Amino acid sequence: MAFRESRERTFWAADYAVFAALFVVCSGIGIFFAVKERKRATSQEFLVGGRQMSCGPVALSLTASFMSAVTILGTPADVYRFGGGFIFFGIAFLFVVIFSAEVFVPVFYRSGITSTYEYLEQRFSKGVRMAATLIYMVQTILYTGIVVYAPALALNQVTGFHLWGSVFATGIVCTFYCTLGGLKAVVWTDTFQMGVMVVGFLAVLIQGCSLAGGVQEVWQTAQQGSRLDILDFDPDPLRRHTFWTVSIGGTFTWLGIYGVNQSTIQRCISCKSERHAKMALYLNLLGLLVIIFCAVMSGLIMYAFYAQCDPWSAGLVEASDQLMPYFVMEILEDYPGLPGLFVACAFSGTLSTVAASINALATVTYEDFVKQYCDLTDKAGTWVSKGLCVVFGVVCTTMAVAASFMGGIVQAALSIHGMCGGPMLGLFSLGILFPCTNTKGAAGGLVLGITLSFWAGIGAFIYPALDSKTRPLPLTTGGCTAQNSSTVNTTVPPLTSQTTSLRPLLADYWYSMSYLYYSAVGYIATVAGGLLITWLTGSVAEEVKPWLIRPVCDLCCFWSEEYKRMCWCGVDHKEDSLDLVHSEERPPDHEMDPVGPGERYDLQKTSYINAEFIKDIHL
Structure with a gap:
């Protein structure tokens, strides 16, 4: 489809109104939210809602x-x-x-x-x-x-x-x-x-x-x-x-x-x-x-x-x-x-x-x-x-x-x-x-x-x-108009030996x-x-906490327990270790006490464990 006659195109008043409405909203x-959350002004509320x-x-x-x-x-x-x-x-x-x-x-x-x-x-x-x-x-x-x-x-x-x-x-x-x-x-x-x-x-x-x-x-x-x-x-x-x-x-x-x-x-x-x-x-x-x-x-x-x-x-x-x-x-x-x-x-x-x-x-x-x-x-x-x-x-x-x-913005x-x-x-x-x-x-x-x-x-x-x-x-x-034909440049300069050298x-x-x-x-x-x-300097996987890893073997449910233990490199991967989860009721500092492999939080004493999620895992 050929161009209409080339001319400068600008916004109507309605365009400015629509555009300005975006910034206003x-x-x-x-x-x-500044007014609504003013009484709960903490860094955690501000940064992670x-x-x-x-x-x-x-x-x-x-x-x-x-x-x-x-x-x-x-x-x-x-x-x-x-x-x-x-x-x-x-x-x-x-x-x-x-x-x-x-x-x-x-x-x-x-x-x-x-x-x-x-x-x-x-x-x-x-x-x-x-x-x-x-x-x-x-x-x-x-x-x-x-x-x-x-x-x-x-x-x-x-x-x-x-x-x-x-x-x-x-x-x-x-x-x-x-x-x-x-x-x-x-x-x-x-x-x-x-x-x-x-x-x-x-x-x-x-x-x-x-x-x-x-x-x-x-x-x-x-x-x-x-x-x-x-x-x-x-x-x-x-x-x-x-x-x-x-x-x-x-x-x-x-x-x-x-x-x-x-x-x-x-x-x-x-x-x-x-x-x-x-x-x-x-x-x-x-x-x-x-x-x-x-x-x-x-x-x-x-x-x-x-x-x-x-x-x-x-x-x-x-x-x-x-x-x-x-x-x-x-x-x-x-x-x-x-x-x-x-x-x-x-x-x-x-x-x-x-x-x-x-x-x-x-x-x-x-x-x-x-x-x-x-x-x-x-x-x-x-x-x-x-x-x-x-x-x-x-x-x-x-x-x-x-x-x-930087050139083309996508690339x-x-x-x-x-x-x-x-x-x-x-x-x-x-x-x-x-x-x-x-x-x-x-x-x-x-x-x-x-x-x-x-x-x-x-x-x-x-x-x-x-x-x-x-x-x-x-x-x-x-199909361009004659007015624009003088500015046409449709060819890309060919590569020359001087360019490539x-x-x-x-x-x-x-x-x-x-x-x-x-x-x-x-x-x-x-x-x-x-x-x-790691292979040259020696692995220290036994010091890794189980909730910090999700080995590739976990993505292959058909793998045997022997292969899973091998891929976990000595880290306890029993189901109990998956219970080390935070939930909606986290402590104020959002930190977790260290728990050794195989140990389990007491759900009666620890209110911030996500009991619902643990149930989903077990199911």
């Missing part, structure tokens, strides 16, 4: 936080350029949720922790805990910078607002309601924002499909443009998106986000029972599938609409990440309020992600650093936590400046998660799945995993892949690996290196 939720959250809001919060503006703006543009292979992330999400719910979350929930990295001190040492915390903080600040920058770029493209003014407005609102209301405000604003995201997508899908000629026309055009050639089973790791890179690489990448990431685990352990925590993850899977389906369909509809005149090649947008907001203004400009709804949709994803990140960063800083060196009262701890929210709000907002130099965001998340996933896997792992193995494996994943990721940033395996599918400007040999192999494999590389290197160093 989010700020209002923060104020509501008193551990009384139910599964529904937490599920919606999880979906909204990780389906950010990176997904809303970046995924449709990626599908538009590279095809619909992104849909295979649905397979990755399925495995991610199952492993998170059945392996990682039960261990964290039973440990009674607030910061995920408390587990590492219980399992290994304080040094390993501090190193992991610092890595997480770097990862989260970098990622949050990207998701702040993305919707600001969209707003700048469609309305002409000042780019950095939008960035700072986003950061101020997020910091405001996160600081006032704590985790409860974050969860409930996420719930509201999830609804805004779905409605915004529906507006684009319905109107876009109608203008593109209907569902059948969209499908045929996508097929003709090779956007539906997604059944690519080529095992070549240099291919950017194939079935294997998306399903396998995507599983490792997103498991590093869902399985061990503080932002996710913090909301899971805020649930009032382990059953609610698991249910939140499974309900969240439905939300993930809905959002990824909407994003992929938006990309296909956008391709069908612009099949004869690519706005990027025609010079009407400056970057691929501006395609989606340009498309929205093209199809919704005659409906005042709807463009504002979509931009509110993009900002909803950002607000939820940034607020969750700020809250998580404040939590790990307070638990892993402040509490280690300062003995604070509950009131002082609450004020320190609020102050940390303000600090990290400023840091994450200013980090958006660096995001403007940049997932690359950061892969480079940091893979080694972190490997570290926690060493602790949970392999009882034999010692502290030296954990530390050495983490160093090796971080080194290899950053080597691949930074090398790819310096030497971008030039091979045709990573290039976008063909686009055309044949300046690139190191690794650039065409190691650095050209699909960005989705960074996490897998980091994970495998961390686990393999950790087990090798």
Whole structure:
């Protein structure tokens, strides 16, 4: 479909009203919880919601936080350029949720922790805990910078607002309601924002499909443009998106986000029972599938609409990440309020992600650093936590400046998660799945995993892949108006001997690996290196408390008792050891007295044992 005459498109008054309403509602939720919870102002209430959250809001919060503006703006543009292979992330999400719910979350929930990295001190040492915390903080600040920058770029493209003014407005609102209301405000604003995201997508899908000629026309055009050639089973790791890179690489990448990431685990352990925590993850899977389906369909509809005149090649947008907001203004400009709804949709994803990140960063800083060196009262701890929210709000907002130099937002965001998340996933896997792992193995494996994943990721940033395996599918400007034809640039400069001679040999192999494999590389290197160093230095598994591990043999119920004892490496794995669980009625300090293997808490004397959960285990 050819363009209408190119002209500047701006918001109507109704668009501004819809957009402003988003910020007003989010700020209002923060104020509501600040007033409601003022008499229960403790650091635990502020950071983990008193551990009384139910599964529904937490599920919606999880979906909204990780389906950010990176997904809303970046995924449709990626599908538009590279095809619909992104849909295979649905397979990755399925495995991610199952492993998170059945392996990682039960261990964290039973440990009674607030910061995920408390587990590492219980399992290994304080040094390993501090190193992991610092890595997480770097990862989260970098990622949050990207998701702040993305919707600001969209707003700048469609309305002409000042780019950095939008960035700072986003950061101020997020910091405001996160600081006032704590985790409860974050969860409930996420719930509201999830609804805004779905409605915004529906507006684009319905109107876009109608203008593109209907569902059948969209499908045929996508097929003709090779956007539906997604059944690519080529095992070549240099291919950017194939079935294997998306399903396998995507599983490792997103498991590093869902399985061990503080932002996710913090909301899971805020649930009032382990059953609610698991249910939140499974309900969240439905939300993930809905959002990824909407994003992929938006990309296909956008391709069908612009099949004869690519706005990027025609010079009407400056970057691929501006395609989606340009498309929205093209199809919704005659409906005042709807463009504002979509931009509110993009900002909803950002607000939820940034607020969750700020809250998580404040939590790990307070638990892993402040509490280690300062003995604070509950009131002082609450004020320190609020102050940390303000600090990290400023840091994450200013980090958006660096995001403007990172290229495509989807690849940049997932690359950061892969480079940091893979080694972190490997570290926690060493602790949970392999009882034999010692502290030296954990530390050495983490160093090796971080080194290899950053080597691949930074090398790819310096030497971008030039091979045709990573290039976008063909686009055309044949249907553009004469006014725009002079700016058409549809060809990619061919590789020359001079270009390739300046690139190191690794650039065409190691650095050209699909960005989705960074996490897998980091994970495998961390686990393999950790087990090798443990074998060389000697296992100390008999000192591990049974509630801190869930060996791989537990996932294979058909294994014999002999094999289970072997995999538990001398740690008592009798059913009684599973009774060491925390429940809704935890002691004020949320700590557990050490219990030796085979010993059992007296349920009559210990009120915070989750009797209901123990009954479920026995059944």
